[in-house]
Amino acid sequence: MTLKEKIEAANREAFSRLHLAKPVWVDVRPAIDALPGMTRSTILHAGPPIDWNRMCPPQKMGVVQGILHEGLAETEEAAEALIASGAVTVAPCHEYGAVGGMAGITTASSPLAVVHDPVHDSWGYSQLFQGPATGLQDRADYNREARKRWTWLEQVFGPTLSAAVRATPGIPVKPVMARALEMGDECHNRNSAGSSVILNALIMALYDTCKDHDRLREILAYLKINDQFSLCVSMAAAKAMANAVGGIEYSTVVSAMCRNGVDFGIKISGMGDRWYTAPANRIHGLYFSSEWTDADAVPDIGDSSIMETIGLGGHVQAAAPVLQQFVDGSFAHAQSVVHKMEQITVGALKEFKITTMDFIGAPAGIDIRKVMKTGITPVIDTAIAHRQGGVIGAGQTTAPMGCFAEALRDFGRRYTETA
């Protein structure tokens, strides 16, 4: 086989793993129990690895709050001293098989959605959402509210949800995402339909397993107002799927995309665990309040671009026309984005149909060769984070070209020399 033929075969294998994967939501477990290698003194964050002094303000704040929350330090100064001394490990969620939305702060006690793909024996984990932010105008208020919410997630929501999920035979996540697409989600910025589908799948199990009426009411109230909830389950499923794509010799398919508010990072299937990074782009979108402007926002942040890694989110933008309001767009624009993503991907995942475009499949399996050939980079639908924490808007952005160029050069050095 020629080198090109080997790459084509490897990429078909990568695509077929995305197609054959059957991720199932099986549990909710604290990170310390679920993640291999996790310790009490480890704080995980979204995006590729980054030095503490380069980290963006909301992520730094989250890491410090995580340390305080876990009782590893009593003051912010003491927490920063632990980081500086190396007594606390600060590392990407991805390095531990997990993903985290926005700043992605995940500590030992954080309850995680646990998803397993039995076809490839691949696991994915995602933090649960703390819910709508309050106290954004005051940093101390915001931190206090966030930590109160973390405690509730750990002590009430996580264990209750775990019991309910384990009472089911497992909830297959691909059908949830496919149904959500049919109902107007693109499974990244819009998850209203998916969250309803998830609630529907859980409600009898919650009724059967939670006998405390007041607690059940709290859980249902949380699920009722959190219309982004299904994203954390989808992200865990996407991580399990993307893990299965990794490690295929000769493959030029992207197996991870994530951002930390400073750098955008990608991994390539045929290049092992190496990260390729470039400066994260700013987000074009709409702020939820007129008090916020671009000056309040950090660049692209979060592990939620794992959804585009498997061909959803920005790749199927036309499935959720309502999101065009965030970018002053149009349905024609959304369709053109889908067609652009077709030019940089291996194929169309037929289980994820875009009903508004005659049921075409989601363009999936990003090929770094095609990105460089066309100059088109993946479009990411995403929320906008405030410089001091909290979500203040939503819109879309693109992956920066630089990380794809670096990856292709490295791929070339490795494989043209061994060909």
Added chain:
Amino acid sequence: MSENPNPLLSGAPLHIANVGIELIGENLERQDVKVVQVRWHPPVRHDEELTALLDTLL
């Protein structure tokens, strides 16, 4: 031949083939003009190393 040779001003139905940037075609469609979109963009220029790599790998 119409009095005004410019078809954009003559009032006759327009038949547009829009090459490249979709935004122009989209705006014409919003004005009820029939548009055929041709997907095209200028070839991407890379340095010699990347150009040679793409020839080898794709």
